[in-house]
Amino acid sequence: MMVDWTLYVITDRRVAGERSILDVVRAAIAGGASVIQLREKEATTREMIELGQALHEITRAAGIPLIVNDRVDVALAIDAEGVHVGQDDMPAAIARRLIGPDRILGVSARTVEEAVQAERDGADYLGVGDIYGTPTKPDAGEPIGVAGVAAITRAVSIPVVGIGGITPANAAAVIEAGAVGVAVISAVVGAADPEAAARQLRTIVEEVKKGRKS
Amino acid sequence: MMVDWTLYVITDRRVAGERSILDVVRAAIAGGASVIQLREKEATTREMIELGQALHEITRAAGIPLIVNDRVDVALAIDAEGVHVGQDDMPAAIARRLIGPDRILGVSARTVEEAVQAERDGADYLGVGDIYGTPTKPDAGEPIGVAGVAAITRAVSIPVVGIGGITPANAAAVIEAGAVGVAVISAVVGAADPEAAARQLRTIVEEVKKGRKS
Numbered sequence: 001m002m003v004d005w006t007l008y009v010i011t012d013r014r015v016a017g018e019r020s021i022l023d024v025v026r027a028a029i030a031g032g033a034s035v036i037q038l039r040e041k042e043a044t045t046r047e048m049i050e051l052g053q054a055l056h057e058i059t060r061a062a063g064i065p066l067i068v069n070d071r072v073d074v075a076l077a078i079d080a081e082g083v084h085v086g087q088d089d090m091p092a093a094i095a096r097r098l099i100g101p102d103r104i105l106g107v108s109a110r111t112v113e114e115a116v117q118a119e120r121d122g123a124d125y126l127g128v129g130d131i132y133g134t135p136t137k138p139d140a141g142e143p144i145g146v147a148g149v150a151a152i153t154r155a156v157s158i159p160v161v162g163i164g165g166i167t168p169a170n171a172a173a174v175i176e177a178g179a180v181g182v183a184v185i186s187a188v189v190g191a192a193d194p195e196a197a198a199r200q201l202r203t204i205v206e207e208v209k210k211g212r213k214s
Numbered sequence: 215m216m217v218d219w220t221l222y223v224i225t226d227r228r229v230a231g232e233r234s235i236l237d238v239v240r241a242a243i244a245g246g247a248s249v250i251q252l253r254e255k256e257a258t259t260r261e262m263i264e265l266g267q268a269l270h271e272i273t274r275a276a277g278i279p280l281i282v283n284d285r286v287d288v289a290l291a292i293d294a295e296g297v298h299v300g301q302d303d304m305p306a307a308i309a310r311r312l313i314g315p316d317r318i319l320g321v322s323a324r325t326v327e328e329a330v331q332a333e334r335d336g337a338d339y340l341g342v343g344d345i346y347g348t349p350t351k352p353d354a355g356e357p358i359g360v361a362g363v364a365a366i367t368r369a370v371s372i373p374v375v376g377i378g379g380i381t382p383a384n385a386a387a388v389i390e391a392g393a394v395g396v397a398v399i400s401a402v403v404g405a406a407d408p409e410a411a412a413r414q415l416r417t418i419v420e421e422v423k424k425g426r427k428s
Binding site: 044045046047049070087088090098 | 258259260261263284285286287288290291299301302303304305308312
């Protein structure tokens, strides 16, 4: 599956607040989100599956991939296009074995060492960060900055998506550092107008990529 | 796989307290535990896999099955003999599809309706309760008592293991109601001497079963 990594939006019901997370995702996709990740740390397995099935209908209709955070079982249950594992989740090599060769495997990396290991273990892409410091992952450690992104993109050949505190004000620098896209929770899911927020981020990323090619 | 359901011991690191959960499980098996379930609601996926791998070495050496609570992904990752799903976990029919026909599938049931549905969905056995009220599942609802166990064992043809507040003082009644074994956390994992506690429970269950046959 060819994936457009430009704007990778991660769900969080708590960040969506009173609004339906499904409505927020629909708006994000209308604004240009090109990948959706289901990430719900506080949900039961049953809730994740039900939410995942509903999200998958939306992403399928939009022709973009749905990736499940951490939970390989949920990804298999809802036949998601991929799974994303962090360093506290299932080891990437085991995840690759369980999901098979065709599903997308993403791995979180904050160091060159983790990134190189993840590529070796079968990752299709990396989520690299925390870049700027993020409110939704307070335990993520010191931000790695765009220098961290640049070091990792030089060390691996798979696509790198930047994550962690990305906003319209700092997104361009992430792409300039070598990432192919930006992953966000708060900047879109927590925005007053998720569609407009997604459109603004997408435009910024595309502008930098256009400049890179010319 | 033929399983002896007599004494089904469920892990909980918090109940084990200062002691190593692996030592507690070794002691429980020495005392006669015939099934071990890995159930760690507060652990990361990585921690569950590491603990599960260590437990699996112990249960394999003892020739008894290891069953993973809720997490089909962890069960597949560590090649456990089975998985147990509750009503908030993955639907039983999906779990059966993901684990294949040979692994053991257990389902929690507190009503005849849930029990019959679980058998239909491919359960190999049922965990029935909460029978007496349990401190480790404070959200389990009203205890169903041994009358609840009796009603379910009459309604299904798969083995029923009783669970919820079982102690040496009330275990016999669970078997007399038709269960083939008892599942415990606190009564063994929380006991001062887990081996002695397991031996005492096992003896009680075996005595009732012996009486039933004669």
